[in-house]
Amino acid sequence: MAVDYAVAVPTFIGSVMSTIASSLVLLSYATSSRKRHFRHWLILNLAIADFINALNNSISGLAVLKEGHDVTPGTGCILNAWIGQLSVQAGDFSVLAIALVALWIINQRAIVSAPDANVKKLLYCSSVWIVPVCTSTIGFGLKLYGPVSGNWCWIEPQHLGLRYALGHGWRIAIILTTVGIYVYVFVIIKRRFAGIAFFPHAASNSGQRTVNVSRGPGGVMTIELETTVVVESVAAEHAGTRGIDSSPSTISDRESEGHRPVVMSSKAETATEIIPYTAQRAMPHSYSEIRRIMLLNGYPIIYVILWIPGLLNRLFESLDYSPRWLKILQASTQYVGLANAITYSYNEGAKWRFRAWRAGLQRLYD
Numbered sequence: 001m002a003v004d005y006a007v008a009v010p011t012f013i014g015s016v017m018s019t020i021a022s023s024l025v026l027l028s029y030a031t032s033s034r035k036r037h038f039r040h041w042l043i044l045n046l047a048i049a050d051f052i053n054a055l056n057n058s059i060s061g062l063a064v065l066k067e068g069h070d071v072t073p074g075t076g077c078i079l080n081a082w083i084g085q086l087s088v089q090a091g092d093f094s095v096l097a098i099a100l101v102a103l104w105i106i107n108q109r110a111i112v113s114a115p116d117a118n119v120k121k122l123l124y125c126s127s128v129w130i131v132p133v134c135t136s137t138i139g140f141g142l143k144l145y146g147p148v149s150g151n152w153c154w155i156e157p158q159h160l161g162l163r164y165a166l167g168h169g170w171r172i173a174i175i176l177t178t179v180g181i182y183v184y185v186f187v188i189i190k191r192r193f194a195g196i197a198f199f200p201h202a203a204s205n206s207g208q209r210t211v212n213v214s215r216g217p218g219g220v221m222t223i224e225l226e227t228t229v230v231v232e233s234v235a236a237e238h239a240g241t242r243g244i245d246s247s248p249s250t251i252s253d254r255e256s257e258g259h260r261p262v263v264m265s266s267k268a269e270t271a272t273e274i275i276p277y278t279a280q281r282a283m284p285h286s287y288s289e290i291r292r293i294m295l296l297n298g299y300p301i302i303y304v305i306l307w308i309p310g311l312l313n314r315l316f317e318s319l320d321y322s323p324r325w326l327k328i329l330q331a332s333t334q335y336v337g338l339a340n341a342i343t344y345s346y347n348e349g350a351k352w353r354f355r356a357w358r359a360g361l362q363r364l365y366d
Helices: 005-031 038-067 075-106 118-127 130-141 160-192 277-282 285-296 298-318 324-347 350-365
Strands: 145-147 153-155 211-215 220-225 229-231 249-251 262-265
Touching: 005 038, 005 324, 038 075, 038 118, 038 324, 075 118, 075 130, 075 145, 075 153, 075 160, 075 298, 130 160, 153 160, 160 298, 298 324
Parallel strands: none
Antiparallel strands: 145 153, 211 220, 220 262, 229 249
16 A cells, blocks of 8 residues: 555654654663662663664654555564564553552652662563563464554554454553552642642742752751741641641741851751651652652653554554544654653753753863
């Protein structure tokens, strides 16, 4: 069948952009000397799956555009389908793994990091690939693979039940699970940490503009308030938290004797006028941990949004009717790798590191 360029071109562009973006994420991991936390291993796992899938579809997409017709059945098509099934489903389970780790962290009695042992990290990340290896190999053994709409090969439309058993059924279950986890995590964070602003530009009804937190020698935590702040005590909602008077406390950073940073010991056992006890326990460690959890939720959200057109298109294909506009929208699935790379860059502060790097170059040549 002659190629439909309205479908093939945006799909190919998405594949290429995702290949480049995910390769940059992998490059940043390879060149960075920073100690990696557990979340980085999970994101690395996702980036590997994104890169394999995007590169695989870029190759088949280039062949489609070059030859002017859909992918030809044969060994290349089968290999493309096997790699595609493996990598796409590995991406599915990587997103689920990220959501489960966020859920695990938020359900701890205290905010703690995920396991640090490299063996545990490796086992957890490797488990993501178990189901994809099985389903892709089953598809190969049953000779289910052939050309499908898009720039790639996969399980042919006549095998509708196996499409859902090996692919879409898992994906729909993962989407529903991640959405449920996201809602649960959001509600829990909202309840437990309502008094802490996790995003620097978030609106606040307390009049707070900037709070700079730093830890000095001897474990002393310094909190510098730039404007007048009204801090309301947060009700103790989880075990181990003491009751606190709920009346608001007002703090002014401009006193008659001049600007004074407020200093308190990190070992303080009772509530102070600085911040409520719940927030005091949470900062600064919980601040960064919970903020990371909120940002990690960006991966499943983007994943769900970009996969909806693809799932709908395959559903309509099973009914022997798929509108052209839906086939065009299916190209959104090829931008998942790009979206994940952008999310990673934002989460890890790539913009600020780039600005610092550029400023360093300017000073070098001035």
